[in-house]
Amino acid sequence: MSALLQVRGLSKAYPGVVANKDVDLTVQQGEIHALLGENGAGKSTLVKAIYGLVKPDAGTMALLGKPYAPPEPRAARRAGVAMVFQHFSLFDALSVAENVGLGMETPPRLRVLAAEIAQVSRAYGLPLDPAARVGDLSAGARQRVEIVRCLLQEPKLLIMDEPTSVLTPQEVEILFATLQKLAREGTSILYISHKLEEIRALCRRATILRRGRVVGTCDPRSVSTAQLAELMVGTSLKRPDREGRNRGPVVLALKDLSVPAPGRFGTALSGIRLTVEGGEIVGIGGVAGNGQDELLAALSGELPVGPRMIELEGEEIGTLGPVARRRLGLLAAPEERLGHAAAPDMSLTENAALTGWMREPILRRGFLDWKAARSFAQKVIESFDVRTPGPGTAARALSGGNLQKFVIGREVLQRPRVLVVNQPTWGVDAAAAAAIRQALIDLARGGAGVVVITQDLDEILELADRFAALNAGRLTPPVPTEGLTMERIGLMLGGAHDMDVARPDEAHQIMESYDAPA
Amino acid sequence: MIALERRPAPSAVWRWATPPLAVLLTMVAGGAMFAALGQDPLVAIRTIFWDPLFAEQFASYARPQLLVKAGPLILIAIGLAMGFRAGVWNIGAEGQYIVGAICGAAAGLALYPADTRLILPLMALAGALGGWAWAMIPALLRTRFGTxxxxxxxxxVYVAEQLVAAMALGPLRNPDGGGFPGSRNLARWDSSANPELIVGTGMHWGVVAAFIAVxxxxxxxxxxxxxxxxxxxxEAPRAARFGGVRAGRLVILCFGVSGALAGLAGLFEVTGPAGQLNIxxxxxxxxxxxxxxxxxxxxxxxxxxAGLLMALTYIGGELAQLTLGLPAAAIQAFQGMLLFFLLxxxxxxxxxxxxGRRRIA
Structure with a gap:
C-alpha cells in the first residue's frame, strides 16, 4: 500500500475559532481510515478542505504524490475525491436518476444513467430503484442515492461524514459491507464518526482530532473504547446518574393518536398508544423521517389532533393549542434549534420569552416585561452553562451545543409536568450532551414525565426506562430498556418497513456474494 | 472579483445608515437624470429638498403641505409596517384608503345637513370600518383558501377606483352640483369638516391620528x-407557531389594522384637504x-x-414642475429611485x- 492522500500542517482559523491547527493526515490506498473526534473538533473543516469547500490558511496536501489544492469541489471531484454529506442534498420531488444526474458535470442521457445506477447498485449491494421518487424513500435509501452518485464518478477517495447517524443497525451492516468491498477494490475511504464501536468494527487506522489538533493515530482495534473516548474528549466522562427516582401516576397518555400527514412529504401518525408515568423517561427511537417531527408537533399543539387522543394528568387536551397546553404543563423542545425552537435573529432574551411568557411572570396584561424576560434568560444561561456574552446575543450567533443547552434549559426551568424533546443532543459535544441528559434525568427525578425522541440509540440505553420504536408513523409497544440489546432495538426499528426492509440475513448474503469469485 | 459574504449577525450600523445613504445616492442619480433633462442638477435638488421649507416665496404655502401630505402617508405606512413585519403583504392600501373615504363620506352625507359635533367622529368610524372591510377580502381569502x-x-385597488368613480357619478353626487361629478364639499360643511387645527401648520385630525398611530x-x-x-x-414562522402564534389570526389582525388605518386616512383626506369625493x-x-x-x-x-421626507419630495417635486418645468414622470422616477437604492x-x-480573488464556497 502507498499513500493516496497526504495532508501536512493544515491550519484553518475562523473569526474567534481555530478549526484546524497543524493537522497531519495520511490515507493509504485501499484503506478505510477513521477520522474521530467530538462535535466541533475540526473534522468537518478538515474534510471540507480536502473536498475543496474550504481554503486552508496554511499547510499542503498531496494526492498520489502530486500537490493537491482544490479551489472548489468540482476540482476535487475531477481529481477523484468524492464526498457523502451528513445532510443529504437531494430534491424530494425528483426521481433517483434525476437527482444523480443533477450532481454530475456531464450527465449522460437519463435512460443510460438509470442503467448505470442499476448496475452500480447491484454491484455494491445498494438496493435502489432509479425511477423511484426521492421524497418517498427512507433515509437509508436516500443515503444510498448519495453513495451511488459518488461511485459513478469512480472516486479514488470517498469521504463519508457521519453516515450511520440516520441508519438502522441493519442498514449500517449493509453499508459496512459495501465500504469493505470498495476498499478491497482499492478505493480509499475517509470515514468520519464519533461512534467508537462502529469504527472499531470497520477501520484499521484512525486519526483522532481534538480542538482542531491531531491528538493521536492508532489502530482502533488495539485500544479499548474507553481509551479512544478519553483521547477524543480529553477527560473521562461519567455516565449520567439515573438513581433516586420515584414513579408517580400516569402524567401523559396517548390514545390511538392519529394525524394525517402534514404536507406532501410528511409522515402520517397512526394509532399511537403510549403512557408516561411521572418520574419516568420514555425513549422513542426511529430512523429520521418516520414521524418524529409530526409526533412532537402533535404533542406540542402545533399539529391539530382529535379531542380524546391526548390526556395530560387525566385531562383531555387534544383540542388545545400550544399556549393552553403549555399552561397546563406539557412542554416541548423540537429538533431544529434555529428557526423552530428559536428565532435565529432574535436575542436570547426574546427567545426566552418565546415560550417563557406562558409560564413565567413575563406577561402582564398583554404587555411583555422585558426585564423579567431578561432575567429568565440569564437564569437559563447560568443554570445550563450556556457560553455566550449575554442575553442580548442573537440566537444564531451561538454554537449548536450552546443553543441546544439554552433551548432545553428554557423548557426545563419552566417546571414542566411532561417534557417532550426531539433529538436533545444532536450535534452537541460530549460534555454538553452529558449535561443535557443529566438535566432530563433530574427533571424526571422531580416527578415530571419525559419523552425523549432520538435517533441516537446509545442515548436511549443511557436515559430511558422504556423504549418504543417509531416506524412509518406507528409506534411499537414500549419495552423496558433493561437487558435490551442493540440487535433487538434494530429489529424493532426495522419492524414495519415495507419496501426497504433491511434484514441482517440479507446483509450476510450480500457480504458472502462479495467473497465469491465474480 | 467582487464577492458578497454573509455577516454572522445583521449589522446595526448599516441598518440605520442605509436610509440616509439611499437618499444621498438618489440625489446623485436623480441629479444625473435631471442633468440629462437639461436642468442644473444642483438647482433641481435644491428645489425639491430645500426650497419648500426655506425659500421665502414658497415656504408659506409649502410648509403646511408637509404635514398635509405626510399625515396620510405615515398613517397608512404604520398599518402596512405591521403586516410587512409579519410577512403579510398588503399591497392594496390604496383601495382601502378609497373605500374608507367612500364609506365615511356616505355615512356623513346620509345625515346631511344635520348640525352636530358627532358627525365627524361617526364618519371616522365608518371610514375605518370601510377600509377594514375592504382589507378583510384578501385576508379571508388567504386564510380560508390560501390565495x-x-x-x-x-x-x-382597481375595483375600488371604479367604485369611487361610480359613487362620484351616482349615489354620492352633489344634488346641488349642477350635474358635475363629485360629492358635496365635506370640508365646507361644519359638521363634517376636518379643518387645519393650528393655522399655518397643516395639522389636521388625520395628522393627529398619524402621530397617535406612530x-x-x-x-x-x-x-x-x-x-x-x-x-x-x-422572522421565523415555524418558531412562531411553536410559540403559540396563530398565523391565520395574525393575518386577519394585520390586514384589519392596516385596512382600518388606510380607511381612516382616506376619510380625513376627503373631509379635509380633498374636500370632496371625486372620480x-x-x-x-x-x-x-x-x-x-x-x-x-x-x-x-x-x-x-420617512413620511416627512417622502412628503417633501412630493411638494418639492410639484415645485420643480412649476418652476423648472420638469415632467411629472421625472419626479415619480426620482421617488422610485429612493426605494430602488434603499433595497x-x-x-x-x-x-x-x-x-479580491478569494473564492467563497
Whole structure:
C-alpha cells in the first residue's frame, strides 16, 4: 500500500475559532481510515478542505504524490475525491436518476444513467430503484442515492461524514459491507464518526482530532473504547446518574393518536398508544423521517389532533393549542434549534420569552416585561452553562451545543409536568450532551414525565426506562430498556418497513456474494 | 472579483445608515437624470429638498403641505409596517384608503345637513370600518383558501377606483352640483369638516391620528405580546407557531389594522384637504406608503421621518414642475429611485463586500 492522500500542517482559523491547527493526515490506498473526534473538533473543516469547500490558511496536501489544492469541489471531484454529506442534498420531488444526474458535470442521457445506477447498485449491494421518487424513500435509501452518485464518478477517495447517524443497525451492516468491498477494490475511504464501536468494527487506522489538533493515530482495534473516548474528549466522562427516582401516576397518555400527514412529504401518525408515568423517561427511537417531527408537533399543539387522543394528568387536551397546553404543563423542545425552537435573529432574551411568557411572570396584561424576560434568560444561561456574552446575543450567533443547552434549559426551568424533546443532543459535544441528559434525568427525578425522541440509540440505553420504536408513523409497544440489546432495538426499528426492509440475513448474503469469485 | 459574504449577525450600523445613504445616492442619480433633462442638477435638488421649507416665496404655502401630505402617508405606512413585519403583504392600501373615504363620506352625507359635533367622529368610524372591510377580502381569502394576498389586495385597488368613480357619478353626487361629478364639499360643511387645527401648520385630525398611530405602534412593537408575535411570525414562522402564534389570526389582525388605518386616512383626506369625493380621489398615497414603510425600516419612528421626507419630495417635486418645468414622470422616477437604492444598499446589512480573488464556497 502507498499513500493516496497526504495532508501536512493544515491550519484553518475562523473569526474567534481555530478549526484546524497543524493537522497531519495520511490515507493509504485501499484503506478505510477513521477520522474521530467530538462535535466541533475540526473534522468537518478538515474534510471540507480536502473536498475543496474550504481554503486552508496554511499547510499542503498531496494526492498520489502530486500537490493537491482544490479551489472548489468540482476540482476535487475531477481529481477523484468524492464526498457523502451528513445532510443529504437531494430534491424530494425528483426521481433517483434525476437527482444523480443533477450532481454530475456531464450527465449522460437519463435512460443510460438509470442503467448505470442499476448496475452500480447491484454491484455494491445498494438496493435502489432509479425511477423511484426521492421524497418517498427512507433515509437509508436516500443515503444510498448519495453513495451511488459518488461511485459513478469512480472516486479514488470517498469521504463519508457521519453516515450511520440516520441508519438502522441493519442498514449500517449493509453499508459496512459495501465500504469493505470498495476498499478491497482499492478505493480509499475517509470515514468520519464519533461512534467508537462502529469504527472499531470497520477501520484499521484512525486519526483522532481534538480542538482542531491531531491528538493521536492508532489502530482502533488495539485500544479499548474507553481509551479512544478519553483521547477524543480529553477527560473521562461519567455516565449520567439515573438513581433516586420515584414513579408517580400516569402524567401523559396517548390514545390511538392519529394525524394525517402534514404536507406532501410528511409522515402520517397512526394509532399511537403510549403512557408516561411521572418520574419516568420514555425513549422513542426511529430512523429520521418516520414521524418524529409530526409526533412532537402533535404533542406540542402545533399539529391539530382529535379531542380524546391526548390526556395530560387525566385531562383531555387534544383540542388545545400550544399556549393552553403549555399552561397546563406539557412542554416541548423540537429538533431544529434555529428557526423552530428559536428565532435565529432574535436575542436570547426574546427567545426566552418565546415560550417563557406562558409560564413565567413575563406577561402582564398583554404587555411583555422585558426585564423579567431578561432575567429568565440569564437564569437559563447560568443554570445550563450556556457560553455566550449575554442575553442580548442573537440566537444564531451561538454554537449548536450552546443553543441546544439554552433551548432545553428554557423548557426545563419552566417546571414542566411532561417534557417532550426531539433529538436533545444532536450535534452537541460530549460534555454538553452529558449535561443535557443529566438535566432530563433530574427533571424526571422531580416527578415530571419525559419523552425523549432520538435517533441516537446509545442515548436511549443511557436515559430511558422504556423504549418504543417509531416506524412509518406507528409506534411499537414500549419495552423496558433493561437487558435490551442493540440487535433487538434494530429489529424493532426495522419492524414495519415495507419496501426497504433491511434484514441482517440479507446483509450476510450480500457480504458472502462479495467473497465469491465474480 | 467582487464577492458578497454573509455577516454572522445583521449589522446595526448599516441598518440605520442605509436610509440616509439611499437618499444621498438618489440625489446623485436623480441629479444625473435631471442633468440629462437639461436642468442644473444642483438647482433641481435644491428645489425639491430645500426650497419648500426655506425659500421665502414658497415656504408659506409649502410648509403646511408637509404635514398635509405626510399625515396620510405615515398613517397608512404604520398599518402596512405591521403586516410587512409579519410577512403579510398588503399591497392594496390604496383601495382601502378609497373605500374608507367612500364609506365615511356616505355615512356623513346620509345625515346631511344635520348640525352636530358627532358627525365627524361617526364618519371616522365608518371610514375605518370601510377600509377594514375592504382589507378583510384578501385576508379571508388567504386564510380560508390560501390565495395570494399580494395579488388580491392589489387588484382590489382597481375595483375600488371604479367604485369611487361610480359613487362620484351616482349615489354620492352633489344634488346641488349642477350635474358635475363629485360629492358635496365635506370640508365646507361644519359638521363634517376636518379643518387645519393650528393655522399655518397643516395639522389636521388625520395628522393627529398619524402621530397617535406612530406612538401606539412603537409601544406595541416593543412591549406588547401582539407586536412580539408579529415580529416572530415575520422572522421565523415555524418558531412562531411553536410559540403559540396563530398565523391565520395574525393575518386577519394585520390586514384589519392596516385596512382600518388606510380607511381612516382616506376619510380625513376627503373631509379635509380633498374636500370632496371625486372620480380621481385616489392620489397614490396607498402605494407611496409602501415606500415610506420600507424607507422607515418598518420602524414607527423611522416611518415618521420617512413620511416627512417622502412628503417633501412630493411638494418639492410639484415645485420643480412649476418652476423648472420638469415632467411629472421625472419626479415619480426620482421617488422610485429612493426605494430602488434603499433595497439595493440594504444588502449590506446582511452581507459585506469582499474584493479580491478569494473564492467563497
Amino acid at each position: 395570494n394576498e399580494i395579488l388580491v389586495s392589489l387588484l382590489l 406612538i401606539a405602534a412603537h409601544v406595541m412593537f416593543t412591549r406588547h405580546l401582539a407586536g412580539f408575535q408579529i415580529r416572530l411570525m415575520g 380621481d380621489f385616489g392620489a397614490g398615497y396607498g402605494f407611496t406608503a409602501i415606500i415610506v414603510a420600507f424607507l422607515g425600516r418598518l420602524h414607527p419612528i423611522g416611518i415618521l421621518l 439595493g444598499v440594504d444588502v449590506f446589512t446582511n452581507y459585506r463586500l469582499r474584493l
